[in-house]
Amino acid sequence: MNLEGTAAIVTGAAMGIGFAAAERLAERGASVLIGDLRGAAEAADRLVARGFDVVGATVDVSDPAQVEAMTRLAESRFGRLDALVNNAGIYSTLTPRPFEEIDPEEWRRVFDVNVFGLFLTCRAALPAFRRAGGGRIVNISSGVAFKGNPWMAHYVASKGAVISLTRALATELGRHRVLVNSVAPGFTLSDGVHLNPTLVEGVREPSLRNRVLGRDMVPDDLVGAIEFFCGNQSAFITGQTLVVDGGAYFH
Secondary structure, three states, X not given: OOOOXXXXXXXXXXXXXHHHHHHHHHHOOOEEEEXXXXXXXXHHHHHHOOOOOEEEEXXXXXXXXXXXXXXXXXXXXXXXXXXXXXXXXXXOOOOOOOHHHOOHHHHHHHHHHHHHHHHHHHHHHHHHHHHHOOEEEEEEOOOHHHHOOOOOHHHHHHHHHHHHHHHHHHHHHHHHOEEEEEXXXXXXXXXXXHOXXXXXXXXXXXXXXXXXXXXXXOHHHOHHHHHHHHOHHHOOOOXXXXXXXXXXXXX
């Protein structure tokens, strides 16, 4: 797939799935802005050292002013904006627990980042997409939205909202030639997940047991789907959610 001449924003891209996605888009010729709360500049430097056109921006996606500034930076730096990959989200720092034990502030923060942040980035990117004559939005949801996994009700609910918002935006933005799709990964052994042994211990083994392809999922397993939705091969697809989980859930 050739993405030469295009420009993309990938949020939550300092490491893990986001970094893998930014790397793949850059390898295909896209200019990429890496947005993250921490480590964005360092992640961008790793790709710049390989000759790619990449810039980092520190951003809290739940802050409207910071999101607007990130989008302006991308368009001014690259001259256009063609794709937005909404990967930023809270998951790997969470501790599984019964829903009645979830702190209300933690619930609110999960929705602020996972749902409200997605709304803000899409809203900020739309004017740039209009100026470019169209665009692609790829929202990272999760297979848990279909399976209703226990012990993380706030995360499951937030990813269900991502899928519903994907459908609503696809309906609304089609007239602007903006395609909106979602990729729903299974449990992925990303950098952040490795930092939470409690999460790995509780989720990894059941995930392996329920997959047709009985191996661990890693970020590189997901980037092909993201790349597909950013490119011209998906030019007549919108409002869809593609589950990438090794066959744990058939959607």
